[in-house]
Amino acid sequence: MSAATxxxxxxxxxxxxxxxxxxxxxxxxDRVVAVVNDSVGSSKLGGFKKRWPERLVNVGIAExxxxxxxxxxxxxxxxxxxxxxxxxxxGRALEQVKADVAYSNTNVKLCGQSxxxxxxxxxxxxxxxxxxxxxRPLANLVTIVPSDPWETEQAIRFAxxxxxxxxxxxxxxxxxxxxxxxxRIEPGKAEVMREGTDVAILANGVMLxxxxxxxxxxAEGGVSARVVNMAWMNPLDIExxxxxxxxxxxxxxxxxxxxxxxxxxxxxxxxLRRPVPMELVGFPGFVPTGTVDFLFDHFGLTAAGIAAAAxxxxxxxE
Amino acid sequence: MSLSTASAPVSGADxxxxxxxxxxxxxxxxxxxxxxxxxxxxxxDFSAADILATLYFGVMRYDPNxxxxxxxxxxxxxxxxxTGAFYSVLAQAGFFPEAQLKTYMQPLSKLNGxxxxxxxxxxxxxxxxxxxxxPVAVGIAIAGKLTAKDYRxxxxxxxxxxxxxxxxxxxxxxxxxxxNRLTVIVDRNRLQQGDRTEATNSLDPLDDKWRAxxxxxxxxxxxDHAALLDVLGADPESRDKPLCVIANTIKGKGVSFMxxxxxxxxxxxxxxxxAQAMKELI
Ligand SMILES: Cc1ncc(C[n+]2csc(CCOP(=O)(O)OP(=O)(O)O)c2C)c(N)n1
Ligand SMILES: [Mg+2]
Numbered sequence: 001m002s003a004a005t006x007x008x009x010x011x012x013x014x015x016x017x018x019x020x021x022x023x024x025x026x027x028x029x030d031r032v033v034a035v036v037n038d039s040v041g042s043s044k045l046g047g048f049k050k051r052w053p054e055r056l057v058n059v060g061i062a063e064x065x066x067x068x069x070x071x072x073x074x075x076x077x078x079x080x081x082x083x084x085x086x087x088x089x090x091g092r093a094l095e096q097v098k099a100d101v102a103y104s105n106t107n108v109k110l111c112g113q114s115x116x117x118x119x120x121x122x123x124x125x126x127x128x129x130x131x132x133x134x135x136r137p138l139a140n141l142v143t144i145v146p147s148d149p150w151e152t153e154q155a156i157r158f159a160x161x162x163x164x165x166x167x168x169x170x171x172x173x174x175x176x177x178x179x180x181x182x183x184r185i186e187p188g189k190a191e192v193m194r195e196g197t198d199v200a201i202l203a204n205g206v207m208l209x210x211x212x213x214x215x216x217x218x219a220e221g222g223v224s225a226r227v228v229n230m231a232w233m234n235p236l237d238i239e240x241x242x243x244x245x246x247x248x249x250x251x252x253x254x255x256x257x258x259x260x261x262x263x264x265x266x267x268x269x270x271x272l273r274r275p276v277p278m279e280l281v282g283f284p285g286f287v288p289t290g291t292v293d294f295l296f297d298h299f300g301l302t303a304a305g306i307a308a309a310a311x312x313x314x315x316x317x318e
Numbered sequence: 319m320s321l322s323t324a325s326a327p328v329s330g331a332d333x334x335x336x337x338x339x340x341x342x343x344x345x346x347x348x349x350x351x352x353x354x355x356x357x358x359x360x361x362x363d364f365s366a367a368d369i370l371a372t373l374y375f376g377v378m379r380y381d382p383n384x385x386x387x388x389x390x391x392x393x394x395x396x397x398x399x400x401t402g403a404f405y406s407v408l409a410q411a412g413f414f415p416e417a418q419l420k421t422y423m424q425p426l427s428k429l430n431g432x433x434x435x436x437x438x439x440x441x442x443x444x445x446x447x448x449x450x451x452x453p454v455a456v457g458i459a460i461a462g463k464l465t466a467k468d469y470r471x472x473x474x475x476x477x478x479x480x481x482x483x484x485x486x487x488x489x490x491x492x493x494x495x496x497x498n499r500l501t502v503i504v505d506r507n508r509l510q511q512g513d514r515t516e517a518t519n520s521l522d523p524l525d526d527k528w529r530a531x532x533x534x535x536x537x538x539x540x541x542d543h544a545a546l547l548d549v550l551g552a553d554p555e556s557r558d559k560p561l562c563v564i565a566n567t568i569k570g571k572g573v574s575f576m577x578x579x580x581x582x583x584x585x586x587x588x589x590x591x592x593a594q595a596m597k598e599l600i
Contacts, residue, residue, distance in 0.1 A: 038478060038511045038518060060481035060519030061448050061510065088447060121357055121423040122431035125398070125446030290425040298425075 011174035015113065017149035018170045019044040021156040022081055026052060032160060035070045035082040037063050043083040043113050043170075063088045067096035067110070074107040079160060085119070086112025086128035086169060094134055101165045102138040108166075109159040115169040116205065116255030117287060117295050124286040132233060133260025135167055142166045142187070143233040145254075145262075147208035148178045151231060154185040162187075173206045173255075173292055188235030196226035199310045200244035202266055203253035204230045207281075207301060211253050214306035225310055230262055238273070241266050245274040249313035251281060253306055258282035277316035279309040321379040321389055333376055337543045341371035343410060345572050346599050348402030351422040353592040357431065358422075361582035363403035365507040365540070365567040366474060370407040372546040373472055382412035385439035391469050392458050394442050396451020397476040397505060398432045399584075405429055405438075413440035449482025451475060452502060456488045459500040459560075470554060474503045478510025481519050486531065492560045493532020500560040501550065502533070505540065507569035509580050528562040540565025573598050 026032040026048065033055045040049055040058060049056045057073070059066045063084055070082040082089065089112050090097060101108045112131055119126035135143055142164065146152040152170060159166040182191055193208070194215050203211035208229055215225040228244055230237070230252075244250055250270065252263040263280035270276060287295050296302055300309070328336055344367040352358035374380075378391040395404045402422070409416040414428075421427035428437035432446030443454045455473040462469055475485065492500055506524070508515050515521050525535045534557050538545040549563055569583070570576030573595040576585075587595060 038481075038513075040512045042511075058513075058518055060515075061478050062481045062483060062519070064483060092447060119431075121355070122399075123434065123446065125432050125444065288425075289423060289427045289430040294425045 010176055012149040012177060013174055014146060014149050014152040014171045015044045017152040018111065018156055019047065021153045023048055023051065025157070025160045026055065029079070029160070030055075031077060031079045033057060033073055033078045033080050035059065035066055035073065035080050037061055037066045037084045037088065039084050039113065042085060043111070045083065063092040064096050067093040067108070068100050070108045070110075071096070071100035071104060071106045079107060079109065081109045081111055081159075083111040083113060085126065086115035086131050087119075087126050090128060090131040090134055090167075097135070097141070098138055102141040105140045106165060107163055110165070110167040112167060112169045114172040116171065116173070117283070117292055118172045120292040120295065121289055123289060127287065129255070129257045129283050131169070132254065132256045132262065133264065136233060136260065136265060140165055141234060145169045145204040145231050145233060146171070147205055147229060147231060148175050150177060150180060151185065155231070158185060158187070169205060171206050175206050176209050178209060178212070185231070188232050188237055190232065190237035190240035191229040192226065192240075193229050194225070194227040196224040197247055198224045199249040199251060199314050200226040200228060200247045201251045201253060201306060201310060202228045202230045202241065202244060202262065204233070204262060205255050207253040207255050210301065210303050211306055213303035214310065217303055217307040218310055223310065223314065233262065233265065236265055236269070238269055241269045242273045245270050245276045248317045249277050249310070251279045251306065251309045251313050253281040253301070255301065256282050258284060277313045279313045281306055281309050321381050321387060323377065323379055333547065334543045337368070337371045337376050337547065340375045340407075340410060341368045341543070342599060344371055344403050344406045346596065347406035347409075347416075347419060349587070349592065349595055349599070351402050351405070351419055353587050354420070355423040356586045358402045358586060359399040359584050360402060360587070361509070361569040361576060361579070361585070362397060362400040362476065362505065362507070364571045364573065364576065365569045366397070366400055366403050366505050367571070368541045368543060368546060369474060369503055369505065369565055370403055372543060372550055374407050374411045376547045377550045378470070378472065380411070382440065385413060389467060389469055392442050392455070392471045394445070394451040394455050394471075394473040395433060396445055396473050397448070397479055398445030401429065401431060401433055404433060408438065408440040411440070414438055448476065448479040449484040452485050452488040455500060455502075456492050456497065459492070459497040460495065462499055463497070468499070470499050470501065472501045472503065472550075474505060476510070477504055477506045477508065477515050477521060477524075478518070480504065480521055480524070489528065489531040489533065496532070496558055497560045498557050499554045501554070501563065502528075502560065503550075503563045503565055505567055506564050507567045509569045509578070509583065511583050513580060524564055528564070532559055533562040534559045535562045535564065537564045537566065540567035541571055
């Protein structure tokens, strides 16, 4: 938890873990550079800029150029962390991400800041609930959706050490530090956070702690729920998904569209390997105006909503 | 039915006074909204207020009761983050009740942080991601030529926004097609989100850039109502090129402690700062 900064009530903004880890990496390795789009503040890279002004490349409000420049910096032997609001990084620059990063298989680290509905009232243009669906088919692009500051730090450290393209979601929505039973993340490995036999809840990002709370709610009603951390979208832990279906019912939970993201990945896997009743918790499409918490409540991305989805999946068992 | 400029019967000096009064109202209204929501982009609201007031109360033809009238002049707020000012001018122009401004960014409000054309009349296209307005405006202007309409198309961009390449793709197309009824207004406040434009990714010489892309360029004081009325009101048939108005402005214009201060890009006021600002905005 070294890199974490506490916000109120033991909750953490994962951007702090991101920027502190990046500074630590930059101190140890002068190949590490940051590339931004007028997003120094929103990426919390003010400290990085102060210490290494020449290693922070601010291309201005120009995301397509930003990702291309990142690929060029990798070509020149740098390790670029391209940091930008996830909506613009993955939406505006999608073809650069595809061609210059994933297809070219370049050593670029894409850091999607404030993903999901992190921008709340600013609305769907600034939300990034489509990013997982857009990026999931891109071969080569390792994709990680960390759930808390420790996992964010781990993902950033992994990305720096790994030779190849990586996308990491960096959340701003305040989350608790979770209890992990592993002491380092392992590529493509799902982490069972809680054992259970009646239903499996597969979640990632800022929804993981809500899934854990849902499991407690379910336990009070005598339902045993397994909770699996699906931080790795690519590579995907196929065996963990198939194993989860052994409970007979599966729920996916993500701060993303229900189309094409984690829910889609799990549904594809189970349709081929082990079909069981499934419920997908996430956003149905463009959301109305509201604070982040209002929108989570409105669409049932809450412990109660997840528990209800779990009961529904269980009720559909043969 | 015929369309008219809101202020059509008003003559020269009176019109300037009217635009000035409307601009002041926009600033007061926008800052009230930002203060209540504790969210928004007041610096850019204030730099754009005089431009918006001039367009809606001195230049554009529209009918708020028939917001999709095919002959209306079109306005696109490409710097879509400045909804405090944009919603305020739309309400003042009669597109929706001013009382609705109180719901700014509240849950389920139609006044989303960035404008949504499916929520409110008077919005041509959804903006928020920078660099989207001009391409859409170019399409509207081409449609105007195809249908032999005489409407004008206006688009307001930020200056930092011009770092987006999409603007220059659209500018090239507009120049190539000699879209003389298209007007781009650049809110040249020299600040973007985190720094000065020239310290981030410099734009100067900005007038030469637009000229090179086939535009007629006018550089004016973007807070001078007479100059704005003059340049924006000029007959577009007098030129055979699209027009770019580089409006030199001050971010935060009108409130001493906000002017030319980057922290007010999305800074929001305390109660004391709000009271102080309201004293200055008279
Ligand atoms: C494509 C895109 N990238 C980044 C942003 C985030 N952003 C919002 S406003 C802003 C600065 C805009 O500066 P400028 O265009 O100069 O506007 P103004 O000074 O008038 O507020 C940025 C970077 C965005 N809205 N869209
Ligand atoms: Mg500006």
